[in-house]
Amino acid sequence: MITNKTPLWYAVHVMPRWEKKVYTALLEQHIETYAPLQKRLKQWSDRKKWVEEPVIRSYVFVKITRKEYFPVLNTNGTLRFVSFEGKPAYIREEQITILRNLIEQNIEIEITTERFEPGDKVEIASGPLIGLKGELIRHNSSKKVLIRLDNMNESFLVTISPSLLTSSNG
Known part of the structure; x- marks a missing residue:
């Protein structure tokens, strides 16, 4: 539950592609807000451009x-608070600090909804190794995992982004 006195961090689900608009609207209401943005080089057929x-x-x-709960919910573009068991789920200050530090240091972050553990059977879903199956050996960081590929009766260790993997049944 959101407390009366101590402000805590919460995640707010917003309309697709409205992150910057909601961020600006919340700041205008003097609500402390954070929208993690990263500069990426985008390429179109006719040009390249750095975009946040x-x-x-x-x-x-x-x-x-x-007291700020309803003003946040009533902000244009806001859909709902991320909840756990029907109550808004707070986020520890340390987690926000870590996220800010990663972005300030220009560490490329990739988000994946898949949860992989050592020993899981995985398949590479995209990239030059598409279709290869293997076993997850360990997480090197939040960005890379190490997998063993057992094709051609040889074992290869490959470091790859978790966003390129899917679960495999064998």
Whole structure:
């Protein structure tokens, strides 16, 4: 539950591609907010351009007390608070600090909804190794995992982004 006195961080689900608009609207209401953005080089058929994109699409973070709950929800583009068991789920200050530090250091962040553990059977879903199956050996970081590929009766260790993997049944 959102407390009366101590402001805590919460994730707010916003309309697709509205992260910057909601961020600006919340700041105008003097609500502490954070929308993690990262510069990425985008390429079109006729040009390349550096653009700021949300690291976590359709979400912004707010640090609020109970009295700011409804002003956040009533902000144009806001859909709902991320909840657990029917209550808005708070995010520890340390997690927001870590996310800010990663972005400030220009560490490229990729978000994946897949949860992989050592020993899981995985398949490479895209990239030059598409279709190869293997076993997850370990997580090197939040960005890379190490997998063993057992094709051609040889074992290869490959470091790859988790966003390129899917679960495999064998």
